[in-house]
Amino acid sequence: MSANQYMRTVAKGTVLFQEKAPGHEMYIVLKGSVELSAVSNYRKVILTDIPQGGFFGEMSLLGGERREYSAIASDNSVLLIISRDNFDEIAASNPQLIFRIMQGLSTRIRDLTSHLKNAGITEYSLWGQEHGKDSDRNADMPPDDGEPVPGDTDAARGPSTIETSPGFGVEKLDSDKAVARDNPAIVEQYTFNKKVKCPVCNNTFEALTIRDSRLKQADRTEELRVLYEDIDPLKYNIWMCPECFYAMRRTEFDKLNGIQKKKLANLTEQRKSRFTPNFKNIYTRGFAINAYLISIDCCDGFIKSEGIDERIAGMWLNIAWLYDDMDEPDKAVEARKNALEKFRLAYMSGHRSEGQDQKIEYLVGRLAFGQGNVKEAREYWFRANSRRNGVALLKDLARDGLDMLKAAEQEKEST
Numbered sequence: 001m002s003a004n005q006y007m008r009t010v011a012k013g014t015v016l017f018q019e020k021a022p023g024h025e026m027y028i029v030l031k032g033s034v035e036l037s038a039v040s041n042y043r044k045v046i047l048t049d050i051p052q053g054g055f056f057g058e059m060s061l062l063g064g065e066r067r068e069y070s071a072i073a074s075d076n077s078v079l080l081i082i083s084r085d086n087f088d089e090i091a092a093s094n095p096q097l098i099f100r101i102m103q104g105l106s107t108r109i110r111d112l113t114s115h116l117k118n119a120g121i122t123e124y125s126l127w128g129q130e131h132g133k134d135s136d137r138n139a140d141m142p143p144d145d146g147e148p149v150p151g152d153t154d155a156a157r158g159p160s161t162i163e164t165s166p167g168f169g170v171e172k173l174d175s176d177k178a179v180a181r182d183n184p185a186i187v188e189q190y191t192f193n194k195k196v197k198c199p200v201c202n203n204t205f206e207a208l209t210i211r212d213s214r215l216k217q218a219d220r221t222e223e224l225r226v227l228y229e230d231i232d233p234l235k236y237n238i239w240m241c242p243e244c245f246y247a248m249r250r251t252e253f254d255k256l257n258g259i260q261k262k263k264l265a266n267l268t269e270q271r272k273s274r275f276t277p278n279f280k281n282i283y284t285r286g287f288a289i290n291a292y293l294i295s296i297d298c299c300d301g302f303i304k305s306e307g308i309d310e311r312i313a314g315m316w317l318n319i320a321w322l323y324d325d326m327d328e329p330d331k332a333v334e335a336r337k338n339a340l341e342k343f344r345l346a347y348m349s350g351h352r353s354e355g356q357d358q359k360i361e362y363l364v365g366r367l368a369f370g371q372g373n374v375k376e377a378r379e380y381w382f383r384a385n386s387r388r389n390g391v392a393l394l395k396d397l398a399r400d401g402l403d404m405l406k407a408a409e410q411e412k413e414s415t
Contacts, residue, residue: 006086008079013392016071016079023060023067025083028097029053032077035393038069044400046220049074055101061087072396182231182283190214190231196239199254200264203243208283209250210236222397223366224359225321232325234318235283238291242279244268247295252311260302267301285322292319309349310360313342317363333371340367358383358390362398369401378405 007030010016017023019038027034029050036047036056047069050056060067061082082090091098187208194209210233219227240247246264256264275297277290292315299312320335347360361384369377384390384398 014073026057026061028055028080030078032075035074198241200246201244235288245271310346
């Protein structure tokens with residue numbers, strides 16, 4: 001008998017099962033993809049996205065345990081459902097399918113063993129997702145142009161204070177941290193040098209540029225930061241001219257009109273007197289923070305135009321993530337305050353697509369909640385969740401936030 005009768009077609013956004021629910025089936029993705037996620041400290045953490053040809057749920061099939069994660073179709077999908085009742089029938093009619101499952105399990109276990117030996121990870125999921133002590137330090141959801149939102153994804157200390165006023169400067173980097181960088185072999189694998197002409201001063205320089213096609217997504221946080229395997233693109237996202245200190249996200253570096261070029265050229269000496277980026281420590285987190293701050297300063301120098309507030313908000317959020325990585329919580333808090341202020345302005349003044357508005361609504365809710373403004377968080381999450389044609393992931397995240405607020409209120413009332 002054919003296995004076709006056990007196939008199930010599901011629409012994007014369909015919940016297949018919830019975390020901790022009992023389960024006795026495994027799933028093979030014949031078409032589409034399925035997102036697996038779990039809740040940690042009241043936060044949804046994306047574990048992985050199972051692509052066409054992948055499978056999940058095998059532990060529940062074998063042992064009948066409760067689900068350790070939730071599964072939701074991230075695309076219109078066709079699934080083959082294997083249960084204890086139909087396993088023998090499918091195995092008899094499709095032995096090659098069972099062999100492929102065994103191969104997949106063997107590969108996962110082999111990768112797990114190798115990773116534990118080489119990296120000393122305390123826990124590791126069978127999809128290649130680390131669950132050690134740092135797994136919950138989620139601090140990118142790409143905007144429509146493919147860059148992290150509001151920007152992209154080793155260590156040096158940034159400025160001692162963060163200010164939005166024109167007078168802020170950049171400190172010298174701590175020498176003991178400034179030299180920390182990504183592994184040179186990894187950098188060579190994921191980057192290339194690109195000749196860039198500065199649109200402000202016409203200086204030509206080389207910029208280390210990420211090969212986007214080689215990036216492998218490992219996780220996504222509740223602030224929509226995409227985390228990647230091996231390398232953090234956030235540190236390479238800003239191009240800065242070493243001659244005039246014009247800095248901007250690489251996707252927007254040469255998108256200046258004549259008025260903006262002239263104004264930035266006239267402010268060159270002012271930038272050079274206020275900022276002191278150390279190009280010897282390039283591509284560390286500290287240098288990246290300085291580059292984002294200079295880029296924000298360049299944006300502040302533009303004539304007010306559509307999208308500027310959103311761009312600046314995104315860069316402040318990128319700075320907050322970099323401070324998270326450097327374990328600088330106070331500076332991360334200040335950066336998030338600036339990001340929230342700019343996202344509010346962008347939401348009130350811009351004209352965007354429904355998806356872009358929903359993205360800002362969700363982020364305003366998330367940042368407001370982090371700063372203790374429950375009323376504003378509820379208001380913006382409700383808007384994001386109520387959009388009929390919105391992005392399913394953002395609707396789910398906003399709904400999770402609303403559920404969390406409701407549960408907290410109920411707990412408070414019961415005590």
